Amino acid sequence: xxxxxxxxxxxxxxxxxxxxxxxxxxxxxxxxxxxxxxxxxxxxxxxxxxxxxxxxxxxxxxxxxxxxxxxxxxxxxxxxxxxxxxxxxxxxxxxxxxxxxxxxxxxxxxxxxxxxxxxxxxxxxxxxxxxxxxxxxxxxxxxxxxxxxxxxxxxxxxxxxxxxxxxxxxxxxxxxxxxxxxxxxxxxxxxxxxxxxxxxxxxxxxxxxxxxxxxxxxxxxxxxxxxxxxxxxxxxxxxxxxxxxxxxxxxxxxxxxxxxxxxxxxxxxxxxxxxxxxxxxxxxxxxxxxxxxxxxxxxxxxxxxxxxxx
Amino acid sequence: xxxxxxxxxxxxxxxxxxxxxxxxxxxxxxxxxxxxxxxxxxxxxxxxxxxxxxxxxxxxxxxxxxxxxxxxxxxxxxxxxxxxxxxxxxxxxxxxxxxxxxxxxxxxxxxxxxxxxxxxxxxxxxxxxxxxxxxxxxxxxxxxxxxxxxxxxxxxxxxxxxxxxxxxxxxxxxxxxxxxxxxxxxxxxxxxxxxxxxxxxxxxxxxxxxxxxxxxxxxxxxxxxxxxxxxxxxxxxxxxxxxxxxxxxxxxxxxxxxxxxxxxxxxxxxxxxxxxxx
Numbered sequence: 001x002x003x004x005x006x007x008x009x010x011x012x013x014x015x016x017x018x019x020x021x022x023x024x025x026x027x028x029x030x031x032x033x034x035x036x037x038x039x040x041x042x043x044x045x046x047x048x049x050x051x052x053x054x055x056x057x058x059x060x061x062x063x064x065x066x067x068x069x070x071x072x073x074x075x076x077x078x079x080x081x082x083x084x085x086x087x088x089x090x091x092x093x094x095x096x097x098x099x100x101x102x103x104x105x106x107x108x109x110x111x112x113x114x115x116x117x118x119x120x121x122x123x124x125x126x127x128x129x130x131x132x133x134x135x136x137x138x139x140x141x142x143x144x145x146x147x148x149x150x151x152x153x154x155x156x157x158x159x160x161x162x163x164x165x166x167x168x169x170x171x172x173x174x175x176x177x178x179x180x181x182x183x184x185x186x187x188x189x190x191x192x193x194x195x196x197x198x199x200x201x202x203x204x205x206x207x208x209x210x211x212x213x214x215x216x217x218x219x220x221x222x223x224x225x226x227x228x229x230x231x232x233x234x235x236x237x238x239x240x241x242x243x244x245x246x247x248x249x250x251x252x253x254x255x256x257x258x259x260x261x262x263x264x265x266x267x268x269x270x271x272x273x274x275x276x277x278x279x280x281x282x283x284x285x286x287x288x289x290x291x292x293x294x295x296x297x298x299x300x301x302x303x304x305x306x307x308x309x310x
Numbered sequence: 311x312x313x314x315x316x317x318x319x320x321x322x323x324x325x326x327x328x329x330x331x332x333x334x335x336x337x338x339x340x341x342x343x344x345x346x347x348x349x350x351x352x353x354x355x356x357x358x359x360x361x362x363x364x365x366x367x368x369x370x371x372x373x374x375x376x377x378x379x380x381x382x383x384x385x386x387x388x389x390x391x392x393x394x395x396x397x398x399x400x401x402x403x404x405x406x407x408x409x410x411x412x413x414x415x416x417x418x419x420x421x422x423x424x425x426x427x428x429x430x431x432x433x434x435x436x437x438x439x440x441x442x443x444x445x446x447x448x449x450x451x452x453x454x455x456x457x458x459x460x461x462x463x464x465x466x467x468x469x470x471x472x473x474x475x476x477x478x479x480x481x482x483x484x485x486x487x488x489x490x491x492x493x494x495x496x497x498x499x500x501x502x503x504x505x506x507x508x509x510x511x512x513x514x515x516x517x518x519x520x521x522x523x524x525x526x527x528x529x530x531x532x533x534x535x536x537x538x539x540x541x542x543x544x545x546x547x548x549x550x551x552x553x554x555x556x557x558x559x560x561x562x563x564x565x566x567x568x569x570x571x572x573x574x575x576x577x578x579x580x581x582x583x584x585x586x587x588x
Contacts, residue, residue: 022491026410033422037422041425042425044433045433121571122330124570125567128563130519131522140552143550151355186330246522246538271435285432
């Protein structure tokens with residue numbers, strides 16, 4: 001038997017013809033995925049990098065190599081920095097709020113109570129809804145004249161007059177952050193919940209036996225054990241928040257007075273309204289670089305966290 | 311997890327749970343209610359959650375005036391094609407990575423996963439130029455090709471995680487019986503992975519159904535525009551038709567919500583098995 005197994009040609013000569021070696025199969029099966037990702041993700045990044053070094057414009061039909069002049073222009077472009085700061089603020093505020101509120105929600109869901117299944121199910125609603133629909137929905141909820149939010153706040157005596165939420169530069173960004181927090185927090189909570197559930201119950205019971213109060217077990221046992229999960233979830237959330245487009249484009253279009261302009265909406269306008277593909281690519285490449293830096297910071301934290309755990 | 315809770319703690323937990331429920335479900339409930347209310351009731355200054363009088367006027371406007379069904383059709387074509395392609399390509403890749411002893415497979419997986427975090431705005435410009443040159447603007451093809459790549463990382467990742475849970479003894483037994491490599495995938499692994507295929511299919515479908523940026527850039531007329539683009543353009547000349555928008559929102563969201571609720575257990579498990587659980 002072992003002889004037949006070591007010399008496959010003798011044991012089953014018929015199958016040898018159509019049996020490819022494993023490595024070739026692996027290559028064959030991975031090729032479609034590689035082709036897809038290479039052409040739709042990697043090629044555009046490289047091509048965008050090249051375009052950002054040219055003065056490509058679909059209006060003038062020019063495409064000359066201009067070196068770093070787009071980046072020099074970008075560096076001195078107040079609109080770019082305006083969008084950059086807005087994006088950073090949006091990313092930080094929404095990620096922090098979503099993590100903290102999500103943590104609170106996850107802690108509640110850890111407990112056994114009647115109707116927990118219903119609550120968990122309802123939490124998937126904001127996640128499943130198309131972002132464009134979310135955006136329009138918040139447009140209606142936060143409408144300056146007939147919005148239900150203004151109505152509720154007025155009746156509760158919290159405000160004296162209607163707030164023009166996303167129609168005023170002072171509150172527009174806040175409205176967008178609220179919409180994003182609404183949409184993504186429940187899902188964050190579900191992710192963190194599965195993280196909590198991997199914390200062994202015996203550990204918490206033991207601490208409780210030793211007389212540790214609820215918040216002490218949370219602070220010294222559950223939270224440190226949850227840290228890797230929290231960091232990974234936070235990383236994905238931050239990277240996702242950083243490229244916010246749908247929510248802003250549909251709700252405010254970057255206005256009023258550019259107060260909600262983000263890097264994605266600015267790039268889109270430069271690309272498709274002015275058709276300056278060279279300069280637009282410089283904006284999006286700068287964005288790609290910033291995103292890489294954010295990812296790097298998270299990864300450094302994560303690695304340090306894991307090292308400390310070992 | 312603990313049998314001893316003071317009444318105060320119980321109260322806090324139920325209050326918190328209620329808050330989560332209202333947070334998650336409340337806004338859409340109001341949107342749903344809005345879709346059945348007359349415009350004059352919506353602007354009356356005394357909103358009510360129960361539509362009174364009840365009207366289907368907004369649904370009539372959405373379908374007859376705004377031609378919502380045409381966007382729905384486009385979205386269905388694009389999303390279904392994307393789903394099947396994603397499952398096909400994704401399962402091939404996940405199978406190869408899980409079963410064929412590839413060197414550095416976790417490196418490959420990390421690269422695949424990190425691709426999904428690329429800012430899409432950085433892809434849309436160059437892809438638009440390619441689509442223009444190939445004559446693919448205003449086609450389903452351009453959207454499907456793009457969405458395949460957008461959905462692929464998550465699909466591959468989740469399927470890989472599931473394949474890893476299937477015992478390797480199966481492979482051995484199959485090999486003994488002389489089953490070829492594609493036979494192993496097609497006749498043994500895939501039939502065993504149906505629950506995971508349903509979940510990942512749903513994820514791919516949702517990705518395509520909800521995508522806005524590429525649809526906005528690549529399509530310019532109602533023959534090919536998908537639902538998000540359609541709804542984003544739902545405006546009237548002098549006022550915002552909140553009721554019509556609400557009706558359209560309900561039409562495109564309710565089926566999705568039902569699907570998600572039906573498969574909720576699988577979705578949460580599928581999404582968390584690979585990513586976060588150590």
